[in-house]
Amino acid sequence: MKKIISILVLGLGLIACNDNEFLEQQSPDQLTSESYWRNVEDAQAGLTATYAELESRSNFWNGWQEGRPVVEYFRSDYSLPGPDASNYAHWMSIFNFNYNNGHTFVNVLWTTNYKGINFANQVITKVGAMTADQISDADKRQIIGEATFLxxxxxxxxxxxxxxxxxxxxxxxxQTLDKALASRREAWQAVIDDFKTASGMLKTKGNTEAGRATIGAAQAYLGKAYLYKAGDPSASDASDYQNAIDAFKPVINGTTGAYNLVSNYSSLFxxxxxxxxxxxxELQFKTGDATSWNATRLHAFIGDWSxxxxxxxxxxxxxxxxxxxxGMIATNGLYDNxxxxxIYFRDPYFNDSATPRMQGYTWDQLMNWQYGNTNANKVYYRKWLPNYVWNNSYIGLNVTLMRYADVLLMYxxxxNExxxxxxxxxxxxxxxxxHGLMPAITVSSQTxxxxxxxxxxxMELTLESVRFFDLRRWGMLDQAMQAAGRTNFKASEHAYLPVPLSEINNNNNIN
Structure with a gap:
């Protein structure tokens, strides 16, 4: 790669020396950011590029595959590094809370999300300027609505x-590259404004293709933003909880589309x-074929060696x-289903040889084969795993980013608040x-x-990228981390990631 860059630089230098006027010429059919936005197909392609940055997918290894899971899963008080994690110092520094602002994941998650924002801004601005001859009003509204949501x-x-x-x-x-950091109150308002705007422009579920933003998604995230803002002492308002209720209501009453709980909990993952x-x-993945490549190996990261x-x-x-x-009070005689x-753990449920429920085997079989003992003190995650992990390389297992159950619990x-x-x-x-086949709760006080x-x-949302953020907004981070033996953690220092060093070095308005 370095050799290719050197050749390109040398070539540009030779052109400059030979003929300065040549540099001012431009091919009449060359597309630029100004001439690109010609029709609805161009607008859709720009929107597709905006979706491509979701959850840092464009940087597959340091973004989606490792960066996001390590940052969002490892920082939970209920998570531990697996046996392979000790091979990666940059994983362990996140777990041990001794990273700094030069950490590769701190940088990648920042830059990929800002790439998504810049693509969204291009769509909103350029599609907004397209004429009726180039794009219909309905297509323009939908595309700008999706970009605003993103x-x-x-x-x-x-x-x-x-x-x-x-x-x-x-x-x-x-002219806009150098820009100061916003206050958290200003940032929350920007998020809320975009979700509100998008909710007035988007279609309901069932009236658009899978994976696209809908009015239900906009309203759900609007409610979530208000709930998170309510737990942010630097920005909260007394009205946040009521605003969250008002945002969630259309999702629950069916105004934004019909959502229902699925009875088979495991099938969700x-x-x-x-x-x-x-x-x-829902984040869409597809096993690679001759025409496309949009696969994932998240299951390999999560799945144990066994x-x-x-x-x-x-x-x-x-x-x-x-x-x-x-206790074992579910209607089928088990624990909360x-x-x-x-999770996978040593239990009669996963040790039933008549019905082997752990990837087609029992717990003891797998642990004895892999570790030479029953490994009774270990617990492994089960979510986001296909029914068989073995020999499953890059696959198309979707990852749901917002579920109706989460909306119900946030509502x-x-x-209650x-x-x-x-x-x-x-x-x-x-x-x-x-989801749990559990009886009704017996408590009734607000506390x-x-x-x-x-x-x-x-019970509902383990390994769905909410635990750390829930603990933070509840003011429980220090307590939970100490209970988990994560003694390096201090909420005053580690509740948030630092602004990346790369941004500080490149932005003159940040010091």
Whole structure:
């Protein structure tokens, strides 16, 4: 690569020496950022590029495959590095909270999200300037609506990861490159404004192709933004919880499309039930073929050696204990059934030789083959794994980014925080009964329902990139990390990632 760059630079130097006027000439059919936006096909292609940055996919290894999982999974109090993780110092520095602003993941997650923002701004600006001869009003509205949602999404991701961010609603140029960090209040307002705007422009689910932003996604993320803002002492307002309720209501009452809980909890994560009625916004993957390549190996990172994975991550015994804490009171005589869809652990359920439920084998078989013992003290994640990890290279298993169950629990939390505890309880019970086969809760006070909601979010959303952020907005990070033995952690220093060194070096308005 360095040789190719050197040759290009040398070639440009020779051209400059031979004929300065030549540099001013431009091929009349060469597309530029000004001439590119000619029709609806160009507009759609620009929008596709905007979607391509979701969850740092464009930087496959240091972004999607390792960066995002390590940053969002490793920092949970219920996660541990897997047996392979010790081979990667940059993984372990995230887990041990001794990274700095030059860390590769800190840089990649920042830059890929800002790439998405810049692409979104180009679509919003350039498509907005297209004439009726170039694009229909309906197509223009839909494309700009999706780009506006994505700009809100990228800013939201940045704001949850980093203490301070730059709000960019303009196309990057020499004149706009240097820009100061926004206050968190300013940044939250930018996110909220975009989700509000998008919700007034987008279609309902079922009226657009899978994977595209819908009005339901915009409203769900608007509610989530208000809920997260409510837990941000630097930006919260007394109205945040009520605003969250108002945002979630259209998703729940069906105004934004019909969403329902799926009874088979495990099917939400194993690739067998993609784009289902519970899915609100879902990251689309496809096993590579002769015409396209958009696959993932997240399952290899998550899967333990014993099932053919790479052993990148495992769960703590404390997670198993927490998920078993209500006892075997499910209607089928087991623990809360979400336990079995979230983790693998040594238990009669996974040791039933008549019905081998662990990738076609029993726990003891796999552990004895791989480790020479039953490995009873270990717990492994099950979510985002196909039914068979062995020999599954790059696959097309989708990852849902927003589920209806999450909306229901966030809605119940906001209701409880505003004193409408009696309204929150039936919603909690709906999720418990459908996904966990669990009986109705017996607590009724606002304080006890809050504790129950904390438990429900563990049962429902483990390994779905919410645990660390939930603990932060609840003010529980220090307590949880100390209980997990993560003694290096201090919320005052590690609750957010630092602004990357690369941004500081390249932006004269940041010091």
């Amino acid at each position: 700009r809100g999404y990228y800013h939201f991701k940045l704001l949850t990861l980093y203490k301070n961010i730059i709000v960019r609603k303009e196309i990057i140029s020499d 194993n690739g067998e039930n993609e784009n289902n009625p519970e899915s609100i916004f 099932i053919g994975g790479w052993g990148g991550i495992e769960a703590t015994k404390a997670l198993e204990t927490t998920m078993k804490s209500e 979400r336990l079995y869809g979230s 119940a939390e906001a209701l 505003t004193g409408a505890t009696a309204q929150a309880i039936p919603i909690i019970n709906q999720v418990r009964a459908t 006890d329902v809050k504790k129950q909601l904390i438990h429900e979010r563990t």
